[in-house]
Amino acid sequence: MAMLCRTRASGLRASAVLVAAALVIAACGSSDDDGSGDADATLVAYTGQSSDYQINFNPYSSSIGGIGTIFEPLFYFNILRAAEPEPRLATNYSWNTDGTQLSITLRENVAWSDGQKFTARDVLFTLDLLTRHKEMNGAGFDGHATAPDETHVVVTFDRPSFVRGPQVLGRIYIVPEHKWKDIDNPATDTLSSPVGTGPYTLAEFKPQAFTYAANPNYWGGAPAVKKVRFLALSGNQSGEQALRARQVDWQSAPVPDVKNIEKNYPGYKALITPLNQMVLATCSNPALGCAGPQTDPAVRQAIYHGLHRTQTNTLAFEGTSSEISPGFGLLARDNAVISSRLRNRVAPMQPDTARARQLLEDAGYRRNGDGVYAKGGSQLSLTVKTVAGWADYITALSTMAQQLKQVGIKLTVEQLSWNEWTSQRQSGRFQLIMDSLNQGPAPDPYYLYSYFFGTQGTAKVGGKASTNWSRFSDPQVDRALAALTTLDPKNTAARQGHLDTVQTRVEESMAYIPVLTQGTVTEYHAAKFTGWPTGDAPYAMPAVWQSPDNAEVMKRLKPVGS
Template structure:
């Protein structure tokens, strides 16, 4: 469950104005960006004008891996490896053909027929065929770590241009994941990879509009694929930077050295004045949570394995203060049932204790929950049970300034409720490793949406037993190690229903929401206001309010590729 890397850094500085210190450092940091990210290929005005520089929030050196299925992947989904269709999760729209051109289900949802695009070749010159699609789907079936949706189909190549997938039971909900979020890989390159769920791919071969031109730990560059089936892109190069954190990103943005950035930006309310030539779009989809290693049965250790502790934390958080200090008031309400209030309001259960999480703390309720569960406050003001204090470590990636501010703010708030939380900054690689092994108590991360605007996918990713594993083994997205038979039964029932049958689905959505509000393996903080800033003066065609044809986030895949294909350099 990679948090979309809205990179971070120091504490309160980024939640307010940049301050004198940041302004004084701007010239130096911008120079560092040029040194790290720009090479000889940018010496001509023409190359400069068609090279787009992005910053996703990556802090620290890149570790090369263009495997779109690996948790350590740094890119390639959509740009190099393509799905069959593109689904826009921000609005209700027909899926757009990519490697596939048509698809249809049989009446009971047990057979999916797909027609593939003709005349497509892999970037090494080999022909793309239905065998590659079947190979990719079979590979996902065989490797649990790759199968984030519980895909259980049997794919067959009818001929080079047609694939049929058969299911033992109705599987309409598999469609968007199979069609829109499965990156097709070449059988002739991947068939000998022993563990494709984690394999390092250094020389990617794909069908997409871009090729890997150069990799360095500080930046990697994609170049336009001249043989792309859709025509060579107008944006000839895309350079992705790694910087020291948000302060460096803001300095580079102010200097005009970055064309597209997603992450916290100070003084965003007046973007045109503070960053001439730039505009911004804020979207609300990812849900910030304190992720707990929740299941003692599956090997988690620490006070957070007690639901009473998780519930107390939930009630003790001051979300209004956290939003103001860490997120410039760009966050929005979050439901403890993890439906998006703005998108899924009609589906939020009437059986929830809180339709949305309280924005102000309720310390009395937090204390009552702990004391009713047998905890007593010690002389140091921290609750304890059986001699074990409610003392927890909360990990955050170094450089993620808004999350660091949020963590520091919440740790002070929780102290008032007799809960000791110690923030710990770690590298991205350490964060991923400890998260996947279950070697953590609390981490701050975000729950992402699925391949279509349907809450089923988030529930299936993060709350399904099929998507988790015991501590020490690599899970799917359900890194909290949450496992509950009521939730599993409701998910199974939802999968059998046509997604258009809202009345039949609602009881199962109610069951999931109420159960996860009680268990709370992911403690809801806020729905994140994802800020994407783009160089409107240098490129045209950006997704904007009123025309969100794809997510405007740099790290959103395959959405970012849709953006790259729409952009046109202005020559400025």
């Protein structure tokens, strides 16, 4: 399942934010003293939660926590770099020659947090839940599993399914049969007393904060960080104030003058991680009901060439974002597979206003007295939608509106509530939307392509598109994705031609107009804890809201001096 992977500034008035932050922090205690006598081992984290927590630790229906920390996958896949997956509840796996059978060896001597033994029955039970409850099946599991004994599982597929491996192994979170077999609707029921195999258990829950405690019986040994407290504040401005007051140890959100964080926030450091790719998503496909100037590829190409990406990066993102490829291979990580057939390997950081205008004129547009292009009596006027309070995106879009005015395109920014924005994005009730495309379960661009460019992920306008919001549909891309699904990712030579097809067709269409690669900013209390990911050793995505990566970080941290 694709999701937005970004926490943005709240836009609340500063006075209200500071009052709310002070009240919550006073109630929850500081990162230096939680009143329990073991404050030095307590990690205080803020994910951007701007309302009270609602208790639910069902890993298939809640996003507040529990994935990786309480409920574990079989393996951990690092999406930042090509590396062998790390064993978690399983220790080994292998495919048969044609990719139709996945054999998994489970870890022995693992116990659930209530003391019950973990076995292959729990894995079979979890996979069966996904088969019977489609709404739980975000990993797209479509295999048949058997267990020859308590420590082995065999998953059989109807067709070659190498690319299903990271989803099955790394994005399915195993639940205990003895606890879940009596849950009426596991896809939606609330779980308030979770039992897992992970490094943490739920110690306390309040609407303003919840606390994990280190699992003393964890198979990997109890973590050095004995408690982790997640706060609910009023938004990113209150998070920044809490950081400045040393009340938060870990958050991922913009802060002013982030490049001087060690001066402005003594004891803290920041890590900027390029990962998700920011785009102007367009409702692009008239055959699926899209209407408006953005359905014309010439308009989309003109916008692409009219953007001043360097200026946008400076004004909206403090220079923390970076270049983006129009074929949506992730620069650096995917260098080896970025197509040599692309017109531009990297989207231009400077505008080419003359080229943008020429593209429009070649398509029959003519400038009117106001300097705006028109065709068939209609001005080239477009509305782009974002969420009220997303200050960096609002600044970016206001900047882009001024840039495109020079091209002859009128861009109007409309701010919506989160619920309205999400509904309109999924239903196709928009012309342009600014969003980010997230990566999949493994460091392979195939997953992004299948989410956002496969016809199976979209729907007619008015219907719900699961991931492909731009309504992109191209038979050549669908055939290439189908072929990639059957190939072993290690067979790079056989895959490259299909990756070339996807990237060049995507660049030609511009259904998603590339803006920049988002630099996810994470601030962390280096004077209090050691073991954080670094740019040289990115053992996990450091964002506090990224699961199961955040569990990997928690396990590796140690209080200073311990």
